[in-house]
Amino acid sequence: MGKLRIVTDSTADLPDDIVQRYNITVVPLKVFFGEEVYLDRVEITSEEFFRRQTNGETSSTSQPSPAEFVEYYTPLVKGGDEIISIHISSLMSGTVQSANLARTMLNYPGLEVIDSGMAGVPLGILVLNAARAAEEGKSGEEIKGLISRWLSELEVYFMVDSLEYLQRGGRIGKAQAFLGTLLNVKPLLTINGGLVSPYEKVRGKSKALARIISILGDKFGYGARLQCLVTHGDFPEGAEELKKGLRENFNCAEIIDTRLGTVVGTHVGPSLAGCVCLPVKD
Known part of the structure; x- marks a missing residue:
C-alpha cells in the first residue's frame, strides 16, 4: 500500500532541507534570460539570479508542461501513493492547468490537484504543514480540510521598492505601478483572491517593515502564538528586521528563513522582504 505524498512546484520557495526532510516532490518552473532557460531552484541559484537581475538583465518565466508533471507523478503513481499536489495560484500561472492535464493523462484517481490561490511563502507554509x-498519519480528506482552514487563517504581507517588476510582468495595473515610484513610497502588498494586491503605501523601508508587524498585531493580537515563514529577494537586512519584530511582538512557535526563487523573483524584484504567519492552536 502506498503512502500519502505531497507535491508542489518551485514557487513554494521552501528550503532544500525541508523539502528533503518531508520528502516533498517539487516540480520546477522555468526562468528565461533571453534565449537561456533554467529550471527554477535546480539549474540556477537565487544568488546568481538576483546578481543578474540587479545588473539589469530581464527575465521571464513559464510553467511546467503536462508531460513534465507526468514525469514527476509517475513514480508516485507506480508506488500506489495517494498524491495531494498543491500549486501556485491559477490566476498567476498556468501550472495548475498543466497539473490537471497531467492528471487526466494519467487517469489516476488517487491524485488531487489543489489551486492554492497563493505563491511564494504562503504556498510554502501550506505545503510544509500538509x-x-x-x-502524522492524517488522511487526504483531513489534509484538504486543513488546507482550507489554513488559507482562511493565514496572513501574508510583503514590501517592495516599487511595483516595476509586477507591472512589467502584467501582475498588477500600470496606475498602481506609477504610484509606487513616488516620494520614497514603499508599497505593501498582500495576496487576495489569487492575485497580488496593493495593501497600503508607507514612506521608507524601515517604516514599511514595522508596519507589517503592526498589521499582524492588528490581525492576530500582540503576543499571539504564530508560525511564520520569512523571505526576501536580495534584501537580507529586511528579513532580519522582520524576524526581530516578530520575536519581539509575538510568541513565535517557529520562524523559518526562506529565500525567493527565480520565478517569484522575476515578478517582484530583489528588494522584497515579507512574511506569512499562521496562528498556532494547541
Missing part, C-alpha cells in the same frame, strides 16, 4: 500532517 507534509507534516501526512507524516
Whole structure:
C-alpha cells in the first residue's frame, strides 16, 4: 500500500532541507534570460539570479508542461501513493492547468490537484504543514480540510521598492505601478483572491517593515502564538528586521528563513522582504 505524498512546484520557495526532510516532490518552473532557460531552484541559484537581475538583465518565466508533471507523478503513481499536489495560484500561472492535464493523462484517481490561490511563502507554509500532517498519519480528506482552514487563517504581507517588476510582468495595473515610484513610497502588498494586491503605501523601508508587524498585531493580537515563514529577494537586512519584530511582538512557535526563487523573483524584484504567519492552536 502506498503512502500519502505531497507535491508542489518551485514557487513554494521552501528550503532544500525541508523539502528533503518531508520528502516533498517539487516540480520546477522555468526562468528565461533571453534565449537561456533554467529550471527554477535546480539549474540556477537565487544568488546568481538576483546578481543578474540587479545588473539589469530581464527575465521571464513559464510553467511546467503536462508531460513534465507526468514525469514527476509517475513514480508516485507506480508506488500506489495517494498524491495531494498543491500549486501556485491559477490566476498567476498556468501550472495548475498543466497539473490537471497531467492528471487526466494519467487517469489516476488517487491524485488531487489543489489551486492554492497563493505563491511564494504562503504556498510554502501550506505545503510544509500538509507534509507534516501526512507524516502524522492524517488522511487526504483531513489534509484538504486543513488546507482550507489554513488559507482562511493565514496572513501574508510583503514590501517592495516599487511595483516595476509586477507591472512589467502584467501582475498588477500600470496606475498602481506609477504610484509606487513616488516620494520614497514603499508599497505593501498582500495576496487576495489569487492575485497580488496593493495593501497600503508607507514612506521608507524601515517604516514599511514595522508596519507589517503592526498589521499582524492588528490581525492576530500582540503576543499571539504564530508560525511564520520569512523571505526576501536580495534584501537580507529586511528579513532580519522582520524576524526581530516578530520575536519581539509575538510568541513565535517557529520562524523559518526562506529565500525567493527565480520565478517569484522575476515578478517582484530583489528588494522584497515579507512574511506569512499562521496562528498556532494547541
